[in-house]
Amino acid sequence: xxxxxxxxxxxxxxxxxxxLAIVLxxxxxxxxxxxxxxxxxxxxxxxxxxxxxxxxxxxxxxxIIGTSILTLFFGVSSAWIVSRYHIPFRKPLExxxxxxxxxxxxxxxxxxxxIFDYGGxxxxxxxxxxxxxxxxxxxxxLSFSLYPYVYLSSRAFFLNQSRNIIEASKLLGAPDQKTFxxxxxxxxxxxxxxxxxxxxxxxxxxYGAAKYYGINTFTTGIFRAWFSLEEPETAIxxxxxxxxxxxxLITVEKWQRKRIGYLNSVENHQKVQRENISxxxxxxxxxxxxxxxxxxxxxxxxxxxxxxxxxxxxxxTLEFINISLQSLGIALVSSFSAVLMALLLLFLSKWNRVAFxxxxxxxxxxxxAIPGAVIAIGILIPTLSLxxxxxxxxxxxxxxxxxxxxxGTIMALVYAYIVRFLAVAYSSIxxxxxxxxxxxxxxxxxxxxxxxSTFRKIEFPLLKPAIFGAFILVFxxxxxxxxxxxxxxxxxxxxxxxxxxxxxxxxxxxxxxxPSLCIILVGVLPVIFLNKLITKTQ
Amino acid sequence: MSTTLLKVKExxxxxxxxxxxxxxxxxxxxxxxxxxxxxxxxxxxxxxLIRLIAGLDTLDxxxxxxxxxxxxxxxxxxxxxxxxxxxxxQDYALFPHFTVFHNIAYGIAKSxxxxxxxxxxxxxxxLSDKEKNYPQELSGGQQQRVALARALAxxxxxxxxxxxxSSLDVILRSQLRKDLLKILKKTNTTAIFVTHDIKDAIEISxxxxxxxxxxxxxxxxxxxxxxNPKGAYMxxxxxxxx
Numbered sequence: 001x002x003x004x005x006x007x008x009x010x011x012x013x014x015x016x017x018x019x020l021a022i023v024l025x026x027x028x029x030x031x032x033x034x035x036x037x038x039x040x041x042x043x044x045x046x047x048x049x050x051x052x053x054x055x056x057x058x059x060x061x062x063x064i065i066g067t068s069i070l071t072l073f074f075g076v077s078s079a080w081i082v083s084r085y086h087i088p089f090r091k092p093l094e095x096x097x098x099x100x101x102x103x104x105x106x107x108x109x110x111x112x113x114x115i116f117d118y119g120g121x122x123x124x125x126x127x128x129x130x131x132x133x134x135x136x137x138x139x140x141x142l143s144f145s146l147y148p149y150v151y152l153s154s155r156a157f158f159l160n161q162s163r164n165i166i167e168a169s170k171l172l173g174a175p176d177q178k179t180f181x182x183x184x185x186x187x188x189x190x191x192x193x194x195x196x197x198x199x200x201x202x203x204x205x206x207y208g209a210a211k212y213y214g215i216n217t218f219t220t221g222i223f224r225a226w227f228s229l230e231e232p233e234t235a236i237x238x239x240x241x242x243x244x245x246x247x248x249l250i251t252v253e254k255w256q257r258k259r260i261g262y263l264n265s266v267e268n269h270q271k272v273q274r275e276n277i278s279x280x281x282x283x284x285x286x287x288x289x290x291x292x293x294x295x296x297x298x299x300x301x302x303x304x305x306x307x308x309x310x311x312x313x314x315x316x317t318l319e320f321i322n323i324s325l326q327s328l329g330i331a332l333v334s335s336f337s338a339v340l341m342a343l344l345l346l347f348l349s350k351w352n353r354v355a356f357x358x359x360x361x362x363x364x365x366x367x368x369a370i371p372g373a374v375i376a377i378g379i380l381i382p383t384l385s386l387x388x389x390x391x392x393x394x395x396x397x398x399x400x401x402x403x404x405x406x407x408g409t410i411m412a413l414v415y416a417y418i419v420r421f422l423a424v425a426y427s428s429i430x431x432x433x434x435x436x437x438x439x440x441x442x443x444x445x446x447x448x449x450x451x452x453s454t455f456r457k458i459e460f461p462l463l464k465p466a467i468f469g470a471f472i473l474v475f476x477x478x479x480x481x482x483x484x485x486x487x488x489x490x491x492x493x494x495x496x497x498x499x500x501x502x503x504x505x506x507x508x509x510x511x512x513x514x515p516s517l518c519i520i521l522v523g524v525l526p527v528i529f530l531n532k533l534i535t536k537t538q
Numbered sequence: 539m540s541t542t543l544l545k546v547k548e549x550x551x552x553x554x555x556x557x558x559x560x561x562x563x564x565x566x567x568x569x570x571x572x573x574x575x576x577x578x579x580x581x582x583x584x585x586x587l588i589r590l591i592a593g594l595d596t597l598d599x600x601x602x603x604x605x606x607x608x609x610x611x612x613x614x615x616x617x618x619x620x621x622x623x624x625x626x627x628q629d630y631a632l633f634p635h636f637t638v639f640h641n642i643a644y645g646i647a648k649s650x651x652x653x654x655x656x657x658x659x660x661x662x663x664x665l666s667d668k669e670k671n672y673p674q675e676l677s678g679g680q681q682q683r684v685a686l687a688r689a690l691a692x693x694x695x696x697x698x699x700x701x702x703x704s705s706l707d708v709i710l711r712s713q714l715r716k717d718l719l720k721i722l723k724k725t726n727t728t729a730i731f732v733t734h735d736i737k738d739a740i741e742i743s744x745x746x747x748x749x750x751x752x753x754x755x756x757x758x759x760x761x762x763x764x765x766n767p768k769g770a771y772m773x774x775x776x777x778x779x780x
Binding site for chain 2: 003006007009010011353355437439440442443444445446447448449450457458461462
């Protein structure tokens with residue numbers, strides 16, 4: 001024991017301390033939610049449990065079941081078709097199938113509300129209005145918006161799959177259907193589940209689409225508890241239930257990821273070759289692969305373009321330009337900060353020699369799994385206390401009356417974005433750093449360079465593309481983010497996402513199109529970049 | 539005056555919260571100018587041992603003394619960049635964005651003789667015409683020579699070679715083995731050579747240390763070990779080349 005203490009003392013350096021400080025800074029919102037659980041729920045908790053919670057649970061449960069089934073169907077079938085068969089327009093389809101990721105689900109929801117509304121394209125075609133503003137409509141919208149997560153993980157699996165397995169099945173006399181259902185599907189299950197878990201995290205994080213369609217979920221409940229009932233304690237309790245569900249999902253995903261590693265560990269195999277198929281099957285498969293692109297991207301995009309055309313003159317004002325610039329500015333500063341924090345976290349973890357601090361550091365990348373609304377509350381509570389303390393200090397010590405210094409400022413918003421999107425930046429930089437291995441940095445150290453010098457001369461130049469990629473991914477995520485921004489943004493500041501939400505909430509849905517299109521435009525570029533990356537990896 | 543350059547005293551190292559014992563009270567000593575082969579199969583602890591000596595990992599117990607100065611113990615840890623140890627990595631670890639010249643220049647302090655020193659080591663490894671090439675433009679054997687030149691350039695007190703031939707084919711391996719021995723003797727370099735191949739160990743080293751499951755099976759001069767291998771494991775090792 002004495003020697004272990006001696007070893008910890010020997011290994012503790014300035015890097016370990018610095019790392020701990022960063023982890024604490026990032027983990028504050030998560031700890032806040034956890035610690036506040038012990039102070040008990042608010043007065044309305046019993047009412048909420050009796051009247052609203054069953055509804056939240058029921059809706060969230062059906063959303064999970066419905067989106068899982070639909071995203072699995074469209075994600076897996078399209079991935080299988082484009083990676084296994086020669087169909088018309090296969091190459092553009094491969095990346096078009098990812099594009100729904102560029103449209104935030106709340107924007108797809110607005111577009112479909114218009115498509116199915118009175119005077120919408122559906123009513124014009126079938127002369128009757130179909131009501132989509134219900135849980136089935138929401139399942140439809142979220143599924144077509146989020147299936148690319150399943151498509152991406154399944155496609156990566158199918159492209160890496162061994163040809164030998166399929167050929168062995170054929171030689172044993174199994175027809176194509178049997179090979180697919182008895183062999184391919186069970187083998188690829190870990191990849192599907194990994195994708196579905198990401199879909200479900202997004203479903204549980206969604207606020208804009210559920211709110212617009214009038215469906216009560218945990219996230220809308222958190223908003224209601226905080227803003228309508230004015231009970232932070234109740235909001236925290238709801239957040240805790242939500243976080244528990246998310247952590248169960250993460251555990252499932254991690255377990256599945258280990259299995260994917262196992263299944264992909266066979267290196268010396270020949271990749272599956274695409275097959276030629278006959279006329280009718282070709283048309284059927286093309287239709288099947290094109291359907292999610294049509295419903296997830298093209299239809300909503302066309303609806304938005306049409307609306308933007310109608311409302312351009314009213315919406316494209318100086319105020320709109322101002323909001324766009326504010327949105328860009330906030331996203332730039334926040335993504336830069338998130339990438340910087342990710343680099344600090346990655347390299348301080350590397351330079352720190354104390355094993356348990358390294359383990360603790362992993363907490364800081366949990367933010368991506370926690371819904372934006374929960375993070376916002378986790379930030380509001382401690383920063384409010386800090387602001388109140390600062391106000392009393394200024395009043396008592398300097399006899400100066402000040403307002404809030406953190407709450408309601410850009411600082412709190414940027415901090416929240418860092419917590420939420422740190423994992424996105426961290427994992428893409430870490431993946432690239434793992435590819436280079438430890439030996440380059442170790443060689444540099446043994447040749448006399450310190451940690452900073454090694455970073456400057458060796459690691460940074462080699463990681464530059466990954467750092468840029470991470471920046472782009474975080475930037476797009478921030479441009480799209482809604483619930484967290486709604487809670488934490490300063491009064492005087494607005495973003496394109498919030499503006500689109502405000503228009504839609506005020507029943508000015510056509511006016512929401514232009515800000516939505518700007519967000520989509522920003523989102524399309526990295527999706528193409530992501531597709532190139534995957535294709536290159538194959 | 540002692541000519542011992544390196545002393546490792548009862549060094550232990552565990553991983554995964556003490557679940558995996560990588561090294562269990564391993565001791566060795568190495569005289570200046572000698573070449574020690576650390577021989578063992580995968581998972582025997584040989585890489586852990588050299589990483590502890592180089593300062594790339596910290597030990598749980600024991601002491602490492604380099605040039606009569608404690609560099610690792612429960613209370614002392616001298617950073618790798620301050621130990622004056624050179625290392626040739628298994629994957630060579632050449633910086634892909636630097637030319638051969640800049641790879642070698644990396645570890646040499648700024649001085650008027652820097653360029654001269656680079657040319658000298660490039661001559662030594664027979665790659666004078668490759669200074670402007672990038673590592674990825676070289677063959678495996680050439681990359682290995684660049685890695686050796688880079689490690690030798692700052693005049694390290696101790697050179698560690700971590701399975702430098704593992705990714706080379708048989709013919710190249712035999713040629714490079716001879717060249718390496720020539721270079722090490724010419725420069726009078728004290729070296730630790732890690733290998734799982736007993737042929738490499740016998741041909742290159744003055745002393746051999748055999749590890750198995752983190753424990754020392756036998757150590758001594760190469761001649762004495764060849765004459766008198768002790769125990770079933772050593773017999774098995776020698777059987778593979780008889």
